[in-house]
Amino acid sequence: MTLKKLLNKEIKRRTFLAVTGAAGAGIAIGHGLAKPPEEAEAEEKEKVKEVYEMSNRIGEVDDYVEGQWIPTGCSGCTSWCSKEANVVNGRVIKVRGNKNSKVNGEVSCPRAHLSLQQLYDPDRIKQPMKRTNPDKGRDVDPDFVPISWDEAMEEIADKILELREQDENHKIAVQRGRYTQLRDIIYSHVPAILGTPNNISHSSICAEAEKFGPYYTEGYWNYRDFDVLNSEYIILWGADPIASNRQISYYLGVWPDVLDKAKVAVIEPRLSASATKAHEWLPVKPAEDGALAVAMAHVILTQGLWNKEFVGDFHDGENRFIPGKTVDEETFEENYTHGLVKWWNLELKDRTPEWAEARSGVPRSQIIRVATEFAEKAPKALVWMGGGPVMQVRGGYTSMAISALNGLVGSVDSEGGTLRGAGVPRKSYPAPDEYMDENAQEKINYQKIDQRGYLEFPALKEGKPGSGVVTNRMADGILKEDPYDIKMIMAYWNNFAFSAPEARRWEEALKKVDFIVHMVTHESEMTRYADIVLPSTHHMFEQWGFLNQKGNKHTHLWLARPMIERFFDVKDPEAEVQWLLAEKLAEKGFDKLLEHFKNFKDPETEKEPTNEIEFAEYATKLTLQPIWDPNEYESGDQFDGWEDFKAVGVWNSDEYKYKQYWDNFGTKTDKYEFYSETLKDALEKHAANHNLTVDEVLEACKYEAEGEVAFIPHYDPPFVHGQKEEYPxxxxxxxxxxxxxxxxxxxxxxxxxxxxxxxxxxxxxxxxxxxxxxxxxxxxxxxxxxxxxxxxxxxxxxxxxxxxxxxxxxxxxxxxxxxxxxxxxxxxxxxxxxxxxxxxxxxxxxxxxxxxxxxxxxxxxxxxxx
Missing domain, CATH: 2.40.40.20 (Barwin-like endoglucanases)
Known part of the structure; x- marks a missing residue:
């Protein structure tokens, strides 16, 4: 049976029948208005029939009638591309890149087109549902029944107030997965006012180790841009830019030009899409990326190929980087870097290509050739690091070692190299502080459930111990009730019971939680453990939202907005659901959230929002005012008001200026750090928090490094689970x-x-x-x-x-x-x-x-x- 035929099969699960209203005395459609069962059932059947027809039509029609192209954006991955949707008779039939974007332009990757089948998927959740079976498990039917939005908000508000009355509001957790940047409302403001520290994001199952290396060498914790069109040598290290990672649409469009102009080498255990197009493939042994990185650094230094303008040189010009021999630090004068000779003496002098070949499986000759050719093209040469080589148990120092190659050849913040990207002018939302009572002010500082900051989880985001998220550890925190038990979860756009390693731990953890609210488009694995299910809008076509990303020497920010009539009774979880919750809490005597939300006024009229629809739009307009309001203009594209910005759908920054940070990288020394004083400071703070030494911290974190090696990019032998004899x-x-x-x-x-x-x-x-x-x-x-x-x-x-x-x-x-x-x-x-x-x-x-x-x-x- 083909999948297309499978899509047309009847679905039997009672909770998500096409006719969701068949059970119960009536279906609540809209905001709490119930309809007679027969009328609701007939209406629902007609809607589902239309969805089926639309879903089956997608991809089968060659020539569409041209409709209205409406700007939007895609959050299908962290490329965050600007798009346009073709709407004909109230139906989206096609998507393409937004030509007004200076990042991706009209180009689009395959993912965006799947959004049409998602939007018109007959398996979408169609209205709020309530669990009636108290038992939870993979093989347990939740016995969901349909309820109105008003009933759903009643249940949620009662649970929140119950926990506040019991002085247990810190046991509420807000989880987010993918998002738009309206996330601040649900992720920051709601937890603050309710009084819980537990806003837990998905970030550390996404990319945090990729950010670690650049931060502790050059002081930058974020995604970055790569100046590929001006580069002459590109090493893709675990990155596959024409298939995954970031800015895929842009790179799909320019990659033929890149291959004509630059030599491309791919370091990856498998033949990836990008590797099939590359000039060199280095099939490194899994987990041995660190050995290859330090060996390449060894080659660059011993052959005298480091970038003298950026790094500096020996006083007399004689290269003293000789394999196996230490160098007097006083003989070398650095320009924009710190600690190169220390790095050599502590790590690199013995990391020969022969040594690396035995560990990485990459031939000595290929290591030398790629490192040499790469450095000879400097500074128009770059290393693009992906998650594969660094999202490993001992990947932090590998992240630093790979990043440091860009420092050695002077391609950091340089033409043809790696770029930081421009910031986006935005206005902060009204602060929630005055609406936080004493209880909330106290509880917001409690230990988070993901155990960040524990001895074995330093989570050193931007140099601060315990400042990063440890998403997957939340399951263990719940199971062990450490530091306490979680009694309520409000989660959206996530599915940790599928997307996190040892996913069944999450299933066991979710069983323990008294009350779970899941806000999603489809019944995922995590939804099966929910007590209240709230059907979500599709981010590209049915709600307000915005995201920004960098590429092609620009940063863009796209705007998404409701462009079609919603097929089913769905709402945006980031803003609309939160307004409805605030209203219900106010009805029950807790009005702080609603009073706070009323401060999100329309910047053009100063009108307070009066319902969830106005709140979502006003919140979007408010934070983006410096982009669309000529009186608040700061930089980049200029617009003549809100309607003008909506029509274009995307703002672009000015073109990036090279070498902006060479005089101040934001590290402890202000320089590019091969010996990371920034990491030393962070590790020493974490060690002091636990009355231990840095060596003891690293041992708890499963690293072997000792002494000053802890502060440099280095090879730490891989930590692997399973013995080779049993698991070959x-x-x-x-x-x-x-x-x-x-x-x-x-x-x-x-x-x-x-x-x-x-x-x-x-x-x-x-x-x-x-x-x-x-x-x-x-x-x-x-x-x-x-x-x-x-x-x-x-x-x-x-x-x-x-x-x-x-x-x-x-x-x-x-x-x-x-x-x-x-x-x-x-x-x-x-x-x-x-x-x-x-x-x-x-x-x-x-x-x-x-x-x-x-x-x-x-x-x-x-x-x-x-």
Missing amino acids: FMFVDFKNRLNREGRSANCYWYHEFNDINPGLEKEKDVALLNPKDADEYGIKTDDKIIIKSPVGEIECYAKLWEGIPPGVVAKAYGQGHWAYGRVASENFDRGIPRGGNNNEILVADYERLSGSTAFYSHTRVRVEKS
Whole structure:
């Protein structure tokens, strides 16, 4: 049966029938208005029929009638591209890049097109639902019944007030996954006024280790831009810019020009999409990226190829970087950097290409060639680091070592190199402080449930111990009731019971929580544990929102807005739901949240919001006023008011100016730090918080570094779970280029076009094995196999592929849903997964200095025929 036919199958699960109102005395449509069951059922059937027809029409019509192109933006990954949607007769039928964006322009990646099938997916949640079965578990039917929005808000408000009355409001948690930047309302203001410290984001299962290296060398904790069109040598280190990571639309558009102008080398255990186009592929052994990075630095220094303008030179011009020999620090004068000679003496002098070959599997000759050619093109040369080499248990120092290569060749903040990007002029929302009572002011400072700041979780975001999030650790905090038990969760746009390693821990943790509110478009795995389910708008077409991202030497900010009539009774979780909650709390005597929200006035009229629709729009207008209001103009594109900005849909910064930060990188020394005084300060503060030494902190964080090595980029042997004798393969997780943040698996296009990923197959979840390994184990392509790790097992199909080195099993993340819809799962009604979820076999561990979850090269597996 094809997936398209599967989409048309009847769905049996009672909670999400197309006719959701068949159960109960009536369906609440709109804001608390109930309709007779027969009328509601007929109306609902007609809506669903229209959705089916629209869903099946997508992709089958070659020539559409041209409609109105309305600006919007895509949050399907962290590219955050500016888009336009073609609306015909109130229906979105096509998306494309927004030509007004100086980042991605008219180019669009494949992910954005899947948004159409998401929008018109008949499996979307259609109205609020309430759990009636108190038992929770994967095989337990929640027995959801439909309720009105007013009833849903009543339940939620009562639980909040109950916990406040019991002096347990700190046991409320707000979780966010993907978001728009209206997130400040639900993620910051609501927890502050309710009085809970527990606003927990998904960030550390996304990218925090990628930010760690650049921060502790050059003082920059954020995503960055890459000046690829002016670069002459590009090393993609675990990055796959034409398939995943950031600014995909832009790089898809310019990559042919990049390949014509620059040499591209890809360092990756598997043959990625970008590797198939590259000039060099270095198939590094999983987890050995650090060895390769310090060896390349060794080559650059011993061959005298560091950038003299940026780094400096020996006083007499004679290169003293000789393998195995220390150098007198007094003989070298640095310009914009700090600690190069210390780095050499403590680490690099012995990190020869021969040494690295034995560990990384990359031939000595290739290490020397790539490092030499890279440095010879400096400063128009860059290293682009992705998550793979650094979101490992000991990935923090690898992140620093890879980042430091940009410092060595002077490509930091330089033409043809890595750029920070411009900021976005925005106005802060009214502060919530005066609406926080004494209880809230006290509770907001309690320890967070994710255990950040504990000895073994420094989470050193921007140099501050305990300032970063440790998302996946929240499950352990809940299970162990450490530092306390969580009694209520309000979560949106997330699915940690699928998207975090050892996902079944989350299922057990969610069982323990008394009351869960989940705000999502589809019934995900996490939704199955919810007590109240609130159906969410689609971020591209049905709600207000905005995001900014950098690329092509510009930063853009796009605006999304409601552009079609909502098919079902859905609301925006970031603003609209919060207004409704504030109203209900005020009805019950707690008016602080509502009174605060009334300060979010329309900047043009000074009118207070009177309902959730006005609140969402006014909040958007208010914070973006410096962009659209000529009287508040600061920089970048200029607009003649709100309507003008809405029509264009995107603001662009001025073009980036090179070398802005060479005189002040924002580190402790203001210089680019090869010996990180910034990291030394942060680690010493964390150690002092626990009355220990830095060495003891690193030991608790599973690092082997001692003494001053703790403050430099260095090779720390990989920390891997599972013994090779029992688990002979290293498991490599990678991202399907059709993942819209893991939320597109219920789109049949996702499966139909799965083979646009190198090595993958249409309509099948496969694990990639080298033919030599497969032959040894008697495995053939299309065999059903079981992959087992120390923490779990999954089932999928085998695919023999030479783009995977021997000793490695690679599998794309994204399949293995046992919920989410009839296409995503093998049997939605019975909770049977389609394929395997990588996170059920990945060990829950962490790069603890940054707080990042370990996803890559830390879990061994074995493979058996099913």
